[in-house]
Amino acid sequence: xxxxxxxETFVTKYIFSQDHKMISKQFLVTGMFMGVIAVLMSMLxxxxxxxxxxxxTIVEAFLGSHQTDGIMDPDIxxxxxxxxxxxxxxxxxxxxxxxTFSNLLIPLQIGARDMASGFLNMISYWLxxxxxIVMVTSLFVEAGPAAAGWTIYPPLSALPxxxxxxxxxxxxxxxxxxxxxxxSLIGALNYIVTVLNLRTKGMKMTRLPLTMWAFFITAIIGVxxxxxLLSAALLLVFDxxxxxxxxxxxxxxxxxxxxxxxxxxxxxEHLFWFLGHPEVYIxxxxxxxxxxxxxxxxxxxxxxxxxxxxxxxxxxxFLSTIVWGHHMFISGMNPFLxxxxxxxxxxxxxxxxxxxxxxxxxxxxxxLQLNPAMLFSIGLVSTFVTGGLTGLVLGDSAxxxxxxxxxxxxxxxHLVMGVSAIFGxxxxxxxxxxxxYGRMMNKTLGYWHFWITxxxxxxxxxPMHFIGLAGLPRRYYTNTNFPxxxxxxxxxxxxxLFALVGGIAQIIFFANFFISMYRGPKATQNPxxxxxxxxxxxxxxxxxxxxxxxxxxxxxxxxxxxxxxADDDDSDFLHGQDFVSQNTPLLExxxxx
Amino acid sequence: MxxxxxxxxxxxxxxxxxxxxxxxxxxxxxxxxxDNDKQGxxxxxxxxxxxxxxxYCLIAMNVLMLPESASIEGEHDDNLFDITFWLxxxxxxxxxxxxxxxxxxxxxxxxxxxxxxxDSHVLEIxxxxxxxxxxxxxxxxxxxxxxxxxxxxGDDDAIVIEVYSQQWRWDARYAGEDNTLGLGNVNYIDIxxxxxxxxxxxxxxxxxxxxxxxxxxxxxxxxxxxxxxQDVLHSAYMPHFRAQMxxxxxxxxxxxxxxxxxxxxxxxNPEVMAKTNNINxxxxxxxxxFYEFDYLxxxxxxxxxxxxxxxxxxxxxxxxxxxxxxxxxxxxxxxIKQ
Numbered sequence: 006x007x008x009x010x011x012x013e014t015f016v017t018k019y020i021f022s023q024d025h026k027m028i029s030k031q032f033l034v035t036g037m038f039m040g041v042i043a044v045l046m047s048m049l050x051x052x053x054x055x056x057x058x059x060x061x062t063i064v065e066a067f068l069g070s071h072q073t074d075g076i077m078d079p080d081i082x083x084x085x086x087x088x089x090x091x092x093x094x095x096x097x098x099x100x101x102x103x104x105t106f107s108n109l110l111i112p113l114q115i116g117a118r119d120m121a122s123g124f125l126n127m128i129s130y131w132l133x134x135x136x137x138i139v140m141v142t143s144l145f146v147e148a149g150p151a152a153a154g155w156t157i158y159p160p161l162s163a164l165p166x167x168x169x170x171x172x173x174x175x176x177x178x179x180x181x182x183x184x185x186x187x188x189s190l191i192g193a194l195n196y197i198v199t200v201l202n203l204r205t206k207g208m209k210m211t212r213l214p215l216t217m218w219a220f221f222i223t224a225i226i227g228v229x230x231x232x233x234l235l236s237a238a239l240l241l242v243f244d245x246x247x248x249x250x251x252x253x254x255x256x257x258x259x260x261x262x263x264x265x266x267x268x269x270x271x272x273x274e275h276l277f278w279f280l281g282h283p284e285v286y287i288x289x290x291x292x293x294x295x296x297x298x299x300x301x302x303x304x305x306x307x308x309x310x311x312x313x314x315x316x317x318x319x320x321x322x323f324l325s326t327i328v329w330g331h332h333m334f335i336s337g338m339n340p341f342l343x344x345x346x347x348x349x350x351x352x353x354x355x356x357x358x359x360x361x362x363x364x365x366x367x368x369x370x371x372x373l374q375l376n377p378a379m380l381f382s383i384g385l386v387s388t389f390v391t392g393g394l395t396g397l398v399l400g401d402s403a404x405x406x407x408x409x410x411x412x413x414x415x416x417x418x419h420l421v422m423g424v425s426a427i428f429g430x431x432x433x434x435x436x437x438x439x440x441x442y443g444r445m446m447n448k449t450l451g452y453w454h455f456w457i458t459x460x461x462x463x464x465x466x467x468p469m470h471f472i473g474l475a476g477l478p479r480r481y482y483t484n485t486n487f488p489x490x491x492x493x494x495x496x497x498x499x500x501x502l503f504a505l506v507g508g509i510a511q512i513i514f515f516a517n518f519f520i521s522m523y524r525g526p527k528a529t530q531n532p533x534x535x536x537x538x539x540x541x542x543x544x545x546x547x548x549x550x551x552x553x554x555x556x557x558x559x560x561x562x563x564x565x566x567x568x569x570x571a572d573d574d575d576s577d578f579l580h581g582q583d584f585v586s587q588n589t590p591l592l593e594x595x596x597x598x
Numbered sequence: 599m600x601x602x603x604x605x606x607x608x609x610x611x612x613x614x615x616x617x618x619x620x621x622x623x624x625x626x627x628x629x630x631x632x633d634n635d636k637q638g639x640x641x642x643x644x645x646x647x648x649x650x651x652x653x654y655c656l657i658a659m660n661v662l663m664l665p666e667s668a669s670i671e672g673e674h675d676d677n678l679f680d681i682t683f684w685l686x687x688x689x690x691x692x693x694x695x696x697x698x699x700x701x702x703x704x705x706x707x708x709x710x711x712x713x714x715x716x717d718s719h720v721l722e723i724x725x726x727x728x729x730x731x732x733x734x735x736x737x738x739x740x741x742x743x744x745x746x747x748x749x750x751x752g753d754d755d756a757i758v759i760e761v762y763s764q765q766w767r768w769d770a771r772y773a774g775e776d777n778t779l780g781l782g783n784v785n786y787i788d789i790x791x792x793x794x795x796x797x798x799x800x801x802x803x804x805x806x807x808x809x810x811x812x813x814x815x816x817x818x819x820x821x822x823x824x825x826x827x828q829d830v831l832h833s834a835y836m837p838h839f840r841a842q843m844x845x846x847x848x849x850x851x852x853x854x855x856x857x858x859x860x861x862x863x864x865x866x867n868p869e870v871m872a873k874t875n876n877i878n879x880x881x882x883x884x885x886x887x888f889y890e891f892d893y894l895x896x897x898x899x900x901x902x903x904x905x906x907x908x909x910x911x912x913x914x915x916x917x918x919x920x921x922x923x924x925x926x927x928x929x930x931x932x933x934i935k936q
Contacts, residue, residue, distance in 0.1 A: 062797065079903040080761045087653065116675070160832040160847055161901060167765065254848025257784035258765070258829040270831055270846055305712040334846050335833065337825075337851035340748035344741045351737050358729040359722070361693065364849045366702040366721065372712040375637035375705060376629045383641075383701055390693045390830075396685035397733075401740035403747060404679055407664075407672075410833065410898045445627035450618065460647070467651060472660040476837035478898040481906035487896070488889040491877045492662055516618045526625045566712040574713050583712065584785050586894045598716055 013548075021131075023123030026546050029108035030441055031390050033273035033434070034129075036101020037515070039137055042144075043092035044152035050085045053077055055494075055501035071149055080483040083152040084170050086480055090155030091178070092140065093423065095185055098288040099585040100133045102430045103227075106291060107196050108517055109437060113539035114214050116205025116556060118549040125191050132188035136181045143177035151178035154480065156277055159252040159270050163245050166259045175245070179238050186235045189585045193224035193231075196309065200224075205538070207558035211315075212587070214537050214562040215308060219294020222289050222322045229326060230283040244268070274336050275447050285422050286325040291316060293360065293389075293428020296382040298562075299432050302366055302535045303379035304371030305583050307563035307598065310363045317356035324353045327461045336403045343402040350400035354393070360391050372566070372583075376533070377451025378436035384459045387426040391463075392421025395470065410480075413473025416466045424462045431455075431514070432592065438521065439528030443544045446525060450517040461507025465500050472496055504507035534584045536562050551581060556588035561598055601776040631707050637704030652691075661876055664837055665869040668893065668914070670853035672840030673742045679837055682736060685758040750854045756822035759813070761895070762795045763825070763832035763845040766904035768895060769795055772808040772924060778799040780804020780930070784828050784847075796828065803857045808924065813895065813912040815857045816920035825851045833899035835911065838864070857914040864914070 022028060049068075052061060053076075060075030071081035096142065108126065112119050121124045131325040152170025153162035157178070165172040200213075200221045213221075244265075251267035252273040280520040296518040301308040308314060330346035364386045373379065395417040398404050408414065431454075438446045472493045477484060484497075531540035538558070542550050563586040570576040580589065591597065629637070667676050704712075750756070758773040760782070773779045780801040787796040797804050815821055825834055827845035834853075835842045843853040864870055870891050877889050897908035915923070 044624075053926070079906065083900065083903075083905070120827065158831055158900075166832070167804045167830050174638055255784045256847050257787050258827055260789070262784050264785070267848075269848055271849070305706070307714065307716040309715065310717060312717075323719055335842050337846045340744065343748065347740055347744065348737055351733050351740075354733055355726060355729050362721075362725045365693070365696055365700065366715070366718075367687060368697070368704060370715065371700075371704045371715040372706040373634065373701060373704050374629050375634045376702070379629075380637065383697060387694060387697050390697070391690060394690050397686055397736065398679070398682050400680065400735060401682065401744075403675055403740050403743035404682065404748065406839060407675060408843050409842055410835075447622055447624065448627050448629065448633065449621045449624055453621075456640065456644070459644070463648060463651065468655055471655055471662060475659075476664050476698045476835075476896075478835065478896060480900045483906055486907040487894070487909065488877060488881065488886075489891075489894065491880050491889070492873065494880075495663075496659070499783055512614070513618065516615075517622075520618075520622050524622065526627055543605075563716065566714050568714055571714070574711065578711075590836070 017090045018528060021127060023119070023127045024110045024546075024548055025123070026441070027283060028126050029105050031130050031186050032100055032104035032108060032133065033441075035137055036097050036105065037518075039092050039096040039140075040101065042090045042141070043097060044508050044511065046085045046089040046092075048083055048505055049077070050089070051501040053082055053482070053502045054484075055498040057485055063440045070147075070421055074180055074518065080152055080169055081149055081300045081481065082482045083154070083168070084149045084174070087152050087154055087157075087170070088140075088150050090149070090209060092157060094134075094284065094288065095182070096137060096250065097153075098422070098426045098430070099189065099284070102426060102433075103220065103223055103291045104130070104133065104192060106295060106433050106437070107192070107224070108214070109441060110216055111196055111199050111220060111538060112203070113236065113440070113542060113550060114204060114217050114506065114537050115208055115222065116538050116558060117199060117203035118551075118555070119300075120195050121203060122195055125195050129188050129192040129195065131208070132184050136184035136188060139177055139181035139184065143174050143181065143306060143427060146173045146177065148172045150174040150175060156281065157241070157485075158255055158277075158462065159244065159273050163241060163253060164256070164258060164263075177533075179242055181441075183235060183238055186238075189227055189231050193227040196224040197228065205558055211312075212558060212561045213500065214290075215297035215311070215314055216294040218318055219290045219297070222318050223290045223294075226283045226290075226322050226325060227287050230280040230287075233276055234256050234280035237273055237280075240276075241273065265471060271333070271336055274333050275329070278332045279326075281332065282329040283322075283325045285418070286321055288426045289422050289429075290321070292426040292432075293383060294319075295429045295433040295436070296364070296385050298535075298537070299378045299382040299436050300367050300386075301563055301565065302436075302533050303374040303376055303382075305565045306367055306376065307565055308372045309362070309366040310359070311551055311561065313359055314363055317359045320356040321353060324349060324356070328353065328400075331400050331402070331405070334405045347400060347402045351397065353400075356396060357389075357393050361386065361393070374533075376435065377446070377448060377455055378432045380452070380455040380567075381428045381432035381435065384455065385425050386463065387459075388428060390422045391467075392417055392419070392425065396421065408473060410478055411471050411473040412477050415479050416469035416473060420466050431458075436520070436533065437539075438518075438525075439532050439544070440521050440539055440542075442525070443528050443546070444521055444525030445528050445532065446521045447517050450513050454513045455515065457510040458468050458507060458515070461503045461510065464503030468496050468500055534582075536564060536584050538587055541586060558587045559590045560585065560587055562587055564598055567598070612613045615660055620765050620840050629706075634706040638702045641698045641701045644697065645702075648694065648698075656687075661872050663869075664869055665864070667838070667840050667872065668857060668859050669839040669841065670858050671855045673858075674746060675759075678736075678739055678743055682737070685732065685736075688918075747855075750822055750852055753820045753822060753854065756820040758822045758824065758855060759815070760795075760824045760826060761813075761834050762828070763834065763846070763897070763901075764828045766897070766908040767832065768834075768897075768910035769910065770810050770813055770910070771795060771797070771930075772927070773803075773808065774806030774808055774929060776803060776806060778803045779824065780807050782826060787828070793934050795826075796936075797929065797930060799934055805929060808927040809928045809930060809933065810927060811910070813910060814923045815912060815914045815922055816917040817857050817860050817914055818856060819917065820856045822854045823852060825853070830901050831899045832901050832908070833895050835896045835898035836893065837896070838893050842898060860914045860916060861891070861893060864893070884927075
């Protein structure tokens with residue numbers, strides 16, 4: 006970090022920057038851009054589900070040759086749900102969430118001048134950018150983008166005869182995801198090395214803020230599981246282009262028997278979900294980490310059960326790698342495996358319950374500062390509980406038989422990882438915006454944004470459980486071919502209305518974000534009166550984060566409202582205020598918390 | 599009318615932008631006591647909305663749910679589901695209330711002090727062991743029922759039926775007199791000689807197999823399904839029987855159940871009647887024809903353009919009627935030109 010006074014050009018500062026703070030902003034804005042695409046797609050296909058035979062000008066405008074008279078074609082419907090899922094899971098909630106906040110917060114909260122390798126960090130972003138470009142390009146392929154579902158199960162994803170999206174669209178999907186995985190791995194390795202090696206003096210692992218623990222463990226899960234998806238993608242490329250038979254066997258399509266022999270789609274499912282399930286936690290853990298920090302700060306209370314929180318993060322991470330089979334109970338794998346995966350899956354409920362109870366106890370007898378970030382964090386706890394509980398139904402193989410791939414599943418995972426992770430991301434943006442841009446976001450718009458979003462989120466996903474229990478399969482272009490689902494149409498209309506309002510309401514956030522970036526009130530150094538080290542850096546960004554020495558850490562991150570007399574809640578605050586920054590030395594006789 | 603709609607949208611967008619810029623002029627950015635008080639109360643209002651919605655859905659949407667299990671094996675699924683649902687329902691109602699009520703109750707004020715409360719081993723042990731205990735029960739019952747459903751050996755008198763999927767239709771093959779299916783493979787498919795399911799006609803077990811486009815099942819007899827697919831993954835979903843299994847090209851998958859009610863009996867089931875009446879009210883308003891309840895087999899794994907319309911009717915009848923029906927079907931030896 007000797008280049009403090011190195012003269013920066015526009016290109017090295019804003020484009021090929023190696024500064025973690027700039028890279029985090031690049032991740033965030035790219036993720037937000039991809040998010041707009043994915044949300045627009047969801048609004049289009051929700052309209053199709055609610056009003057299947059109605060012609061829409063907007064469909065005509067957006068879908069071009071993939072629609073007839075303003076009604077979308079079945080193939081493009083499947084493409085929309087596929088790309089919506091892919092972009093949301095990987096580009097928004099993995100890169101956009103973890104990429105943004107790991108980059109921003111890891112060096113700042115552990116007390117480092119930058120990431121272990123600024124260069125690799127830059128490469129990580131630019132690979133992500135490239136993969137985004139490729140994914141967006143795939144939308145303009147003549148036969149349409151990939152349409153085999155975000156899980157891209159072969160043979161559907163391998164055979165262009167089976168669905169048009171499995172031609173060039175699928176090729177670009179695989180290329181894009183391969184680049185994405187490279188980006189993700191480089192990023193994750195960097196995060197792990199940085200957390201392990203660059204902590205400032207006194208920053209023991211047991212003093213790390215929970216955000217750091219969450220990002221650190223997330224990076225480890227990523228490194229363990231993403232390579233498996235890469236190998237699955239490569240083997241699929243071989244099957245598609247070079248005539249191998251890893252996943253294909255005994256196929257008769259378009260009037261001819263194909264040459265594939267001996268492969269199995271079930272193998273692909275194993276490889277895919279070996280990443281696919283941990284991916285859920287790659288998405289969720291950072292959001293929970295952010296929430297721990299935001300809830301503790303705004304409750305003016307230490308996070309309850311700090312060590313239990315760390316243990317549950319580790320337990321969730323470990324279990325997440327041995328539960329993937331619960332996506333495959335009825336895939337045709339040996340039923341004995343079903344029992345094993347039921348057991349491991351339901352075990353995850355224990356650390357998850359511990360986390361939920363600990364958040365609740367943190368709120369108890371707090372002095373809650375209801376800033377927008379805090380509202381989103383409370384919203385996260387709520388959706389995490391709602392969505393997590395239905396996991397007990399889905400994780401039980403016997404019950405999964407009848408609700409597998411129905412809308413019950415869609416409702417479950419959207420609440421527990423979609424809405425929760427998005428809420429975590431919003432909480433992070435509202436909370437750390439002053440650190441990113443040196444200005445504050447508008448409070449009133451933040452409140453509007455939160456209330457419309459949470460009402461719409463529940464308006465969409467709560468009723469959706471019930472149409473799933475009525476047996477409605479997901480990924481149906483229209484339900485009109487089944488009279489037994491006629492009574493679900495009205496509910497689908499209501500869901501779509503909530504989805505449209507909720508989607509459009511995100512404009513409030515975007516307006517707030519971009520206007521505040523330029524016109525927001527200047528931030529003070531520590532606006533939320535927080536303990537963590539990032540708030541000891543100057544408001545204006547400097548390369549290397551701290552102008553002088555890196556601060557030394559003397560305590561954990563959660564000394565909020567600490568008292569002179571630990572047993573007397575009425576006694577005075579120990580350091581004269583209700584927060585004590587991590588770099589404040591212990592007073593004589595002060596107990597370590 | 600449409601013009602009016604667009605004008606309305608235009609005005610709405612205009613007003614929102616005006617409002618947003620107006621709000622952006624407010625320079626207060628950190629919640630003060632007034633905000634805490636207001637937002638805390640909003641959480642209380644939201645709780646009311648949220649509980650009203652939860653309860654409304656639970657009651658009003660009851661009529662939409664699948665009726666009781668039409669298979670004997672599915673009874674325990676329904677039991678386990680009820681137990682699980684009550685359990686998570688209770689936890690949901692308590693937890694959500696506490697989250698939002700605490701937010702309201704402990705909304706911040708300048709003169710208040712938060713309690714420094716970092717740890718309590720007693721509490722943590724309580725809420726680790728209670729979920730663990732409850733889960734042990736759910737896991738135990740769940741795995742027992744899973745084995746119950748998935749164990750297919752030992753039912754020697756089960757009727758063997760092959761369900762065959764392709765883009766985008768279902769076919770089925772009954773095993774015939776010998777109750778043994780002849781070998782099948784895509785290499786044997788010959789559309790011209792009507793061998794559409796790829797059955798090896800040199801196998802003596804194939805001769806008496808019977809190919810059909812609709813399933814007839816006898817009430818009270820165990821059915822042993824074998825699934826094949828000729829092109830991509832499909833999933834044979836029979837929601838009324840609590841039955842589902844993927845159809846995987848290159849392998850044979852299996853599932854089994856025993857039908858409990860005939861189609862006629864099921865049509866008289868109160869839950870089914872309520873649901874059917876409701877559907878017919880909706881259909882009548884739209885001028886569509888009358889709907890009568892039938893068991894269905896649906897595709898439930900994304901499989902291409904017509905995934906949304908891949909179904910096969912299932913009719914459950916008494917054993918006598920089943921025997922009559924099956925004896926009237928032609929065997930493959932009669933159908934396939936060799």
